[in-house]
Amino acid sequence: MRPLRQLSVVVPTLDEALTLPALFDSLASQRDITLQCVIADGGSADDSVALARQRGARIVRSGRGRGRQLNAGAAAAAHPWLLFLHADSQFTDPDQLAEALDTVATARRHTPSPPPAGHFALRFARGQAGHDMLFALLEAKSASNRPYSINGDQGLLIHRDDFAALGGYDESLALFEDQRIATRIFEHGRWLLLPHRLLTSARRFEAEGHAPRYALMALMMAMEQAGLLGGFVAEAGHAYAAQKDARRLRLAPFRAAALRQLRAAGLRRGLRGVMACGRLIRQNAWQLALLLDLVRHHDDGRWLHRYDRLLAPLLAHRGTDALAGAAAVAALLAGPSLLDRG
Numbered sequence: 529m530r531p532l533r534q535l536s537v538v539v540p541t542l543d544e545a546l547t548l549p550a551l552f553d554s555l556a557s558q559r560d561i562t563l564q565c566v567i568a569d570g571g572s573a574d575d576s577v578a579l580a581r582q583r584g585a586r587i588v589r590s591g592r593g594r595g596r597q598l599n600a601g602a603a604a605a606a607h608p609w610l611l612f613l614h615a616d617s618q619f620t621d622p623d624q625l626a627e628a629l630d631t632v633a634t635a636r637r638h639t640p641s642p643p644p645a646g647h648f649a650l651r652f653a654r655g656q657a658g659h660d661m662l663f664a665l666l667e668a669k670s671a672s673n674r675p676y677s678i679n680g681d682q683g684l685l686i687h688r689d690d691f692a693a694l695g696g697y698d699e700s701l702a703l704f705e706d707q708r709i710a711t712r713i714f715e716h717g718r719w720l721l722l723p724h725r726l727l728t729s730a731r732r733f734e735a736e737g738h739a740p741r742y743a744l745m746a747l748m749m750a751m752e753q754a755g756l757l758g759g760f761v762a763e764a765g766h767a768y769a770a771q772k773d774a775r776r777l778r779l780a781p782f783r784a785a786a787l788r789q790l791r792a793a794g795l796r797r798g799l800r801g802v803m804a805c806g807r808l809i810r811q812n813a814w815q816l817a818l819l820l821d822l823v824r825h826h827d828d829g830r831w832l833h834r835y836d837r838l839l840a841p842l843l844a845h846r847g848t849d850a851l852a853g854a855a856a857v858a859a860l861l862a863g864p865s866l867l868d869r870g
Contacts, residue, residue, distance in 0.1 A: 533561040536605035540597035544615040545574040552583045554618040560626045568601030595697035595705030612684040616729035628722040643717045646685035647678050648726035659738045664822050673721050680706030681728045740777035753808045754801030756789040783860050806853025
């Protein structure tokens with residue numbers, strides 16, 4: 529075995545006793561790599577900690593909040609390479625972690641600057657039928673390597689020195705730590721798509737409603753771009769409840785909280801926030817072309833290539849951002865929508 533293939537897997541937990549056995553079995557299936565598993569627990573009331581200790585994991589206890597837990601887990605990791613992973617993840621190939629580590633380590637050795645970080649494309653494990661196109665879109669997005677499409681459930685494979693240089697995970701909120709570090713990697717490093725897909729659970733979509741969860745994710749991203757996410761989360765309550773508490777989402781309170789945040793920001797800052805939301809929408813309009821490719825079964829991505837080459841340059845100006853931002857505010861003002869029932 530090559531000495532290079534030593535990896536610490538850091539997993540944040542909060543009442544994950546039902547999902548951890550499958551994760552540990554999946555880790556045990558990996559070949560040609562030395563693994564340490566660090567469980568960063570945020571105060572589980574179930575058997576998560578006892579189960580993880582029984583399976584040989586190192587246990588780190590910290591205050592609740594994924595950013596805080598992940599940083600605590602990283603500090604306790606023994607190996608120079610870190611993989612941050614959600615508890616409901618499983619691997620789809622026995623050589624997945626060895627190949628992933630080789631991919632990122634080789635890239636870092638040959639071109640250390642900007643430093644590389646790796647993520648997996650997703651495959652959703654679903655317990656309910658339906659919503660096939662939504663999951664096809666989510667899986668295709670996870671393989672796109674584009675901004676705003678890399679999340680914590682895709683894993684983050686990074687050298688501990690590069691992780692430290694980025695400042696670790698943001699701990700200011702109980703959520704969005706994954707989006708914020710992904711943005712910093714786009715700004716100061718480079719993302720690599722790793723071999724093989726990572727299996728992740730669709731349980732949150734199924735518990736909260738597929739369309740409402742997707743809409744709330746987009747709204748939170750818009751609030752983040754507007755610089756209003758902290759106030760929005762404080763006012764709106766549990767935008768990302770613990771999995772055991774996940775229930776059917778009602779979008780009305782979140783929609784109202786977003787409007788109040790925009791009003792409270794004042795005219796100048798509010799307008800900047802609307803423009804930032806519009807810019808986010810414009811920068812993600814490529815997803816419509818990706819969706820068209822999926823609907824038409826175009827494996828060559830012809831509509832996405834056409835969008836990137838022809839339409840994206842035409843849309844890249846402040847007028848488009850203003851129109852998109854105004855449309856977003858109009859949607860917030862419109863009241864209940866089909867998304868609440870989706």
